[in-house]
């Protein structure tokens with residue numbers, strides 16, 4: 166390996182998976198490291214570069230006024246030609262199994278530009294997505310330490326490890342309502358069978374997870390968008406029992422200088438200015454914010470029940486209608502709800518990209534109906550907002566457990582079916598949704614305890630990223646270690 170001048174800044178290559186839930190936190194994370202004098206490059210494809218361009222530009226603008234900070238680069242490479250229409254190169258754009266297969270083929274072909282970058286630039290380390298399991302071997306060939314990033318909670322990582330190690334679903338009764346215990350964890354974690362991935366039904370996905378997990382274990386360690394005070398027991402389990410190395414550097418959203426346009430590739434929805442003004446007219450804590458990330462899809466009967474639930478809750482609401490926005494309103498919107506919307510005082514609908522962090526931190530917002538994607542969950546934690554949890558797939562059922570049972574900052578709607586946006590699930594009734602919102606945002610002792618816990622967690626989150634906080638220190642620890650490694654490699 167070429168000898169590097171020790172005065173040269175550390176160079177980290179960030180290589181996120183091609184989906185907003187992976188890209189957005191990586192752009193924020195690069196901003197964190199760049200602010201500490203690390204040269205950061207993000208390697209991605211054109212559409213994905215566009216999604217993080219404003220976050221990177223704003224971080225770079227801010228770096229001019231900070232002594233140690235360096236600018237972040239985006240290295241753009243074309244998405245391989247695998248027969249997908251131009252511009253289809255990110256998770257939310259995939260609407261069929263055929264597209265999904267082509268997309269994953271294209272993703273595997275990204276190994277070539279990744280190799281080329283490592284050979285030409287010789288960074289000190291890479292932070293590559295866990296889903297790029299081939300990146301472990303590629304980085305090893307170039308003698309570059311590979312850090313893993315998945316964008317999950319530590320809690321869900323330990324649950325997935327238990328699943329892969331013991332496969333408790335296979336041993337459980339066939340009944341979808343059967344309770345399945347995840348063995349070997351510091352906390353009792355039990356899910357209904359219907360809430361879990363079925364290894365036998367999706368053998369290819371299961372084999373992929375096994376490969377990814379094996380590659381992660383061969384890697385240098387893992388960087389988490391989380392903080393010590395949030396998941397101490399899972400961290401202890403991950404590092405001591407499972408023997409993995411972890412740096413917790415989040416919540417990375419608190420490093421973002423781009424609350425208004427963060428993640429909005431084609432700009433935020435035109436509704437957002439109106440939304441801010443509408444929120445300004447509402448009393449503190451009176452509005453429930455409803456959004457399900459970038460990959461969830463709601464069928465008309467689900468949209469109908471959600472609309473009924475929001476109406477019945479009696480609360481003000483901001484509802485981001487993403488997946489399913491293509492569905493005609495006449496197919497799902499109840500007449501009563503249409504009348505309520507026409508009055509304009511109770512609810513505000515955003516179609517398109519919402520400035521999520523601006524909304525969550527608005528004083529009027531007192532609750533968040535979420536699918537428990539880890540970014541959304543941590544953003545609610547950072548904003549001190551309690552959650553109504555409605556997991557759909559991926560790691561979301563684990564995150565719900567963490568939020569509701571361990572942290573006690575949320576109430577579930579009773580989501581029972583693990584199903585991706587290409588699969589169907591049972592519909593949850595409006596009455597149940599309204600009740601869950603009431604339990605989080607009510608004026609009773611139970612709701613107030615949840616609200617106070619959420620506020621306290623928000624304060625801990627902010628302390629973790631401030632100078633001297635646990636996440637601030639983990640960034641420093643990692644930078645120092647990689648710098649020391651450079652010296653030892655050079656000897």
Ligand code: UDP
Pocket residue numbers: 185186187189427428456457458459460461485517518519520521522537538539540541542544
């Ligand atoms: N997001 C946003 N506006 C939207 C939809 C999503 O800012 O209208 C952001 C959200 O704040 C979060 C990310 O997109 O940072 C979604 O990630 P998450 O892990 O919550 O869910 P996923 O989309 O990966 O399921």
